[in-house]
Amino acid sequence: WQGTLYSMVVFGATMVVMFWASVFLYTSFYFTYMPQESITWPIHFQYNACEDRPGICTNPEAIISVTDPARGTLLARGQKYRVVVDLEMPESTTNQRLGNEPQPFSSGMFLVSMDMRSHGGESLRQASRSTMLRYKSSLLQTISTMAFAPFFLYGVQEEKQMVTVELFSQYEEDPVTPLSEVYVRLATKHVELYGAQLRIHAVFSGLRYLMYHYPLTAAALGIGICMVFLSAVVIFSWYQFSGSAGKQLGG
């Protein structure tokens, strides 16, 4: 009877220890294996103002340093990334090309160019994507301003649009020449921006996809697998121990 009680206490304690050991193992694996899902940097565009008239006379451009002083590169190896630029643009007359007589039909499209550069300044990959403010007819704008006037007056909403441009959908880092800085350029001088940011998102696939999108299921599975392996070790030790213990009790 005492032997049974003793065995049960040992069994219970072993289960608890094994469970927490599995949780610890899975958690360590998770944080080692999973890269950061999303990283964001502000883009501070630089340009020259015109000498003799209002407006800007060079294309806005910016260089963003995307390395971490402590860790070096921020991108994981063998992981695909989606690189996106967000432009916060007011729905202003300049952005909407609402000017009248001299050029009634000027296209509001402009190109956003990106150049991914290594530490030495070497260009790794380039992309150039066309974008423009979403069009609203003047009637729709009037209706919209009327309908949302209280929000506009109290600053809850603003007459602006968030324009998102996808530059790369499947950017994968080459481990030999890691990404160090990103050069962004807007190929227009007739644009107004409140701000801009660069976003890099990890596109998870396979095991990472499962671990990111179904964290509870993946955790349960991972902890279960750890426990099975630990159990195998423990049961082997247990049989050896209880066998020798039985011999000693019966001897």
Add this chain to the structure above:
Amino acid sequence: WQGTLYSMVVFGATMVVMFWASVFLYTSFYFTYMPQESITWPIHFQYNACEDRPGICTNPEAIISVTDPARGTLLARGQKYRVVVDLEMPESTTNQRLGNEPQPFSSGMFLVSMDMRSHGGESLRQASRSTMLRYKSSLLQTISTMAFAPFFLYGVQEEKQMVTVELFSQYEEDPVTPLSEVYVRLATKHVELYGAQLRIHAVFSGLRYLMYHYPLTAAALGIGICMVFLSAVVIFSWYQFSGSAGKQLGG
């Protein structure tokens, strides 16, 4: 009595095995014989912005690589394809040519040109098609904006049109010089686009037409034909087997 039962069990098992073998045969045939119905690529137009005024000063053009790194060409031999370009155009003043005094009557038509090129850059086939935004009178636009205002305000709908241009209706690949890249060009500088895509659709005829448009009928027919052929083989074997079995039983 035992012989009859034995025969029935064997007959039933043979039927089940034959049925699944037919399904497997038909499915393999289907995926081998039927090419991918539709392939889509985004078109990223490139152009130069004007130096001294807003708008764009070269015609938008793009090169789309239509090969697959693993499989090479994506088009099946002897299959006819329909090649289409979709332009997502806002119903903006620029696209609608609503400017007033200097050019009151300018046509909104423009040409979309396509050049199918082989790996060496050689031009295989060319086409150029005219298109334009569907016209809406200002009264109709007012009514439309009023009627759908709630949808516009909440971003469910947008003031845009999807303009589809068919460049080739019967494009068939020459196996000697397979298609490698597609060059697309818009012959206008006064256009605004949110985005564009290239679509290639397989135009099925004959057996493929039947298999694509009536998949259930074709599957039933195909599986039936397979079973008839398999039955012929099995009945032949059965007679031989039951004959020798009967001889053994009666012997």
Add this chain to the structure above:
Amino acid sequence: WQGTLYSMVVFGATMVVMFWASVFLYTSFYFTYMPQESITWPIHFQYNACEDRPGICTNPEAIISVTDPARGTLLARGQKYRVVVDLEMPESTTNQRLGNEPQPFSSGMFLVSMDMRSHGGESLRQASRSTMLRYKSSLLQTISTMAFAPFFLYGVQEEKQMVTVELFSQYEEDPVTPLSEVYVRLATKHVELYGAQLRIHAVFSGLRYLMYHYPLTAAALGIGICMVFLSAVVIFSWYQFSGSAGKQLGG
């Protein structure tokens, strides 16, 4: 009995003295350790008026001396600061770029440049950030003016905006070359300002964050820790004193 009363009086007096000593110690520590959270200087821009036409013909610039005659530098060592410029801009036609015919589409963005300089005039760090007046459509402006007219008439509110530009988010002083003056420049000649100010905010972290954002908790903790240390000293003295006092009473 007299001995007990005497002990209680001494104990009470010691507690009060210890409490106030702790309060004094914590307060001294607080004001020694915590840098000033926010320092503000007015920016007085200088520029040249045009000779032959209205307007200004040089970019507005200003030098702000940020040292204290008594204490020298105002920034604490090892403390990170956020450096911000506030521009008080009227919503005027000049600031909103509402000009018509010659350049209907000029961008209202402009750069604010800052140069942190040491005593010898050496440039320590530079930054340049783009900013612009928040856009309001003419309809929204009309509604806003109508709605707030009474406030505008009595001068409670004004048709102006406070534009805040963050130049540095993590400025840390180098103790060898302390900051002496700040040079600010607006890279545009087509701007109107009522006034401007330079703000430097300490970004607290760790102990300072706790002491700044939870002053009562931090004070209670700090005074408590002081009292524990003082108690240790006092109890040690007390035991020695009461032991020798008991010996004297009993002797």
